[in-house]
Amino acid sequence: MAVSRKQKEDVVATLTQDLGEAGSVILTDFTGVNVQTMTELRSQMRENNVNFTIVKNTLLRRVFSDIEVKDDEGIYAMMEGPTALAYAADEVLPIKIIKKFAKDHKGLPRVKGGFVAGETYEAGKLMRLADIPSRDELIAKFMGSARSPLQGFVSVSSGIIKKFFYAVNAIRESKEN
Numbered sequence: 001m002a003v004s005r006k007q008k009e010d011v012v013a014t015l016t017q018d019l020g021e022a023g024s025v026i027l028t029d030f031t032g033v034n035v036q037t038m039t040e041l042r043s044q045m046r047e048n049n050v051n052f053t054i055v056k057n058t059l060l061r062r063v064f065s066d067i068e069v070k071d072d073e074g075i076y077a078m079m080e081g082p083t084a085l086a087y088a089a090d091e092v093l094p095i096k097i098i099k100k101f102a103k104d105h106k107g108l109p110r111v112k113g114g115f116v117a118g119e120t121y122e123a124g125k126l127m128r129l130a131d132i133p134s135r136d137e138l139i140a141k142f143m144g145s146a147r148s149p150l151q152g153f154v155s156v157s158s159g160i161i162k163k164f165f166y167a168v169n170a171i172r173e174s175k176e177n
Contacts, residue, residue, distance in 0.1 A: 008059060015063045015085075018051065022087040026094045026114040026126065027075075030054070030084045033108045041101055041109070048097055050088040057083055075120045078113040091116050092134055099130040 019025055030038065045052040055063075057079040069075060086094040095111070102108060111123040121129065133141070 011055070012059055012062050012066070015053075015055065015059070016066045019063055019085075019087055020067045021089065022051075023089045023091040024094055024114060024116040025085060025087040026098060027078050027112040028084045028086065028098060028109040029081055029112055030109040031082055033105075037105055037108070044097055044101060045086060045094075048088075048093060050086055050090075050094045050097060052084060052086045054082070054084045060085070069115060070118075070120060074122075075113060075115060078122075080112075083112070084109065090135075092129060092132060095126050095130040096134070099127060
């Protein structure tokens with residue numbers, strides 16, 4: 001069934017708004033992914049608040065033009081063959097999900113490339129980006145590191161205070177005797 005011009009315009013308008021607000025957009029090739037596997041991937045994406053959609057390359061080029069995506073690393077050249085998009089406000093989450101899913105499913109879907117925080121990346125760079133801990137993990141590690149010296153300081157200073165009170169108590173007891 002042919003898609004009407006109005007439907008295409010609606011798709012472009014929706015994607016232009018969504019991708020303009022997204023922290024990252026990952027282009028994937030889903031060739032060889034069966035329906036059951038695709039449904040599983042969509043479910044994982046939905047659980048993590050990541051949008052996953054299949055879009056025609058011509059419409060995607062128009063959307064990228066509208067949101068002024070720079071073709072630094074040849075993102076327009078990446079739009080060959082079937083293309084599915086994974087995008088979210090989180091910069092790293094979509095590629096992390098895709099990398100883990102592809103590892104569990106014989107390398108499918110294959111990452112073509114994408115852009116993160118306005119910068120275009122080819123597939124290899126995106127895969128390395130997936131290894132970076134999430135923002136929440138980094139904050140937790142930082143807080144743990146920052147808390148450790150403070151706990152040490154509190155422990156040492158409480159020890160000094162305890163020793164002072166022991167000494168005062170010992171002096172008081174010696175004067176009583």
